[in-house]
Amino acid sequence: MAVRTANTELRRLFTESGWTFDQCARAVNRVGTERGTPLRYNGSAVHHWLGGTMPREPVRQLIIEAFSRRLNRPITRGEAGFPDPVDQASEPMGTVEGLIELGRMDVDPSRRGLLGAGLFSVALTVPGWPDVVARADDIQKGKTARVGMNDVHMVTAMTERLSDLDDEFGGQYARPMAASFLLTTVAPALKADSSESVSQAMRSAASDLCYLTGYMAVDEGLHGLAQRYYVKALELAGAAQDYLTYCTTLRGMSVQAVDLGHGAKSMRLADAAAAASPQAGPRMRAFLAGQQAHAAAQTGDRTNALRYLREAEVAMERAESRGKALGSYDPASLHYHISQVRYELGDHYAAVEALRESDRTRMSVYRRSRVHRRGLLAERQLQLGHLEAACETWGLALDEYPLVKSGRADERMRRMVALLRPYQKNASARNLYERARQLMTV
Structure with missing residues (x-):
């Protein structure tokens, strides 16, 4: 009979976590439930994993995610003592190839499960600005088709209309259209011949649309899918030298994390967004500081939560225009952040009053948000x-x-x-x- 070799790497993580066997099993079960695949593991299963029993591939992903959340850092498969999947590609995909593959899986119901759509991952690697700028080299042109600024304007207009549909009717109506449009129109345009100025503008427009598609996936509760679109938005923003969309996307990822209760992850993303936008105007600064305040409050950091909230209020007072429609920040958004901060800090009466003010000042077109x-x-x-x-x-x-x-x-x-x-x-x-x-x- 074959003798199993103990998984010393997983044992090391287990010891660092401070969990009991049963606590570890419950953490894995929670991640499974979040993903839509409820599990009923107990401490005995964890004991077997540490002893060398190899869990099924889908369960390995859940174990890695559970330890990443517990230890508050990304955990790799190697750190957990798990081999790479046999069908893993030998080379990472480029930006556009990855977007095409993501779009194909998203629009094909038979492949949707491959995305792990329901699972938010704190272990997700978020590329920094220097990394995404370098991704411009992955977008190789040379196809026979050629695009111009009219094509860029078409993508921008389509994004604005999809955003309007999302605001009024919800992401479950608009997101499938956005995914299909990305796959059939935008991805080919990114690889088409064009001048450098058109190429940069198309990457920026595509980044905006990827951000919006990820935002709508969050609205559907497809959190793993949303993260995949957000990362593509970051890559395309870097390739376009588009700081605004890069920061907006990081902030959106922070919102997703804080709404799911991952305060520490949300704080890191909010801080990264603020750090990447040192010359932000007052509306953008309010946009970022409000999110930093919410994340700080969720982590129990009262001092910084109130400091960031005051920054957001001062910046909003200085803002002179509504900003661009996609990702704008207005008084209703600020009052929502005030409410969230007050609620996290235990002042529930003030939280209700701020949320009432947010509802009173919200623009009528935002029906989905209003509900x-x-x-x-x-x-x-x-x-x-x-x-x-x-x-x-x-x-x-x-x-x-x-x-x-x-x-x-x-x-x-x-x-x-x-x-x-x-x-x-x-x-x-x-x-x-x-x-x-x-x-x-x-």
Whole structure:
């Protein structure tokens, strides 16, 4: 009988984690549940892994992610004592080739599972500015087609329209169109012949669209997929020398991380965004500082959270224009950050007031955000014991909910039904509960 060799590398990580066998198993199970593949491992399975039993390939990825989250740093397969997958490509793909492969997997339902779409990874390697600038060499031209500035304007206009659709109707409507457009039109344009100025402009336009597609994937709850698009946005922004989209994308990645409860990762991404934009205008500075404040608050750093929040408020006062439509930062966004910081720091009354002000000042076109944020506001009103106010706010969210296709909005409505269930003796709560159940079964 073959004798297994103990996995000393995994044992080293296990010792560093400070976990018990059962705690480690539960952490892996949590990552599996987040990915949409619930697991029921116990301490015995961990004991076998450390002893040399090799888990299945999908489980290895979950183990690596669980240890990366626990130890707050990326963990490689080698560090965990796991071999590389047999079908791993020998050479990494270039920027455009990687975008094409990502798009093909995204638009083909039979290949969607290969993306690990539901799993957010703290182990993701985020390329720095010098790295993404160097990626410009990967975009090789020389095809027979030639593109000009009219093609760039077309990509920019399409991105703006997709962004408008996302704001009004939700990512589940708009993102499939964005993925298909990236694959069939934008990726070929990146490899077509063009002047250097057109080439740079097309890379910048493609970066904007990749960022938007990743943002919409977050709205659907496809967090691993979103990260893949975000990294492509970073690479293309570097190739275009586009600091604005590079910083905006890092900030978007920080938002994704903090909303999933990964405060330390969010803080690193927010700081990286701020560091990469030393000459940011006041609106961009407010945009970045607001996110730094939220991330700092989630990590318990009250001093820096309040300092960054004040920076965001001062910068917003100095901002003179709305900025470009994609990724803009306005007073409603600032009040949302104020609410999140106050909530993380334990001042729930101030958090509710700030979120009410955010809702009051939000532009009418942002229907998807309005449904999601009103759901959040109602949850916090209920947490304070204000049942009637919560029902009124939930009612407003429910009015517009049938008009959007959004994973985040769906989750808010499911939470609403669960939270209202104990209050059936209250007429407002009972009526809202029944109305919600009817809408969600249509």
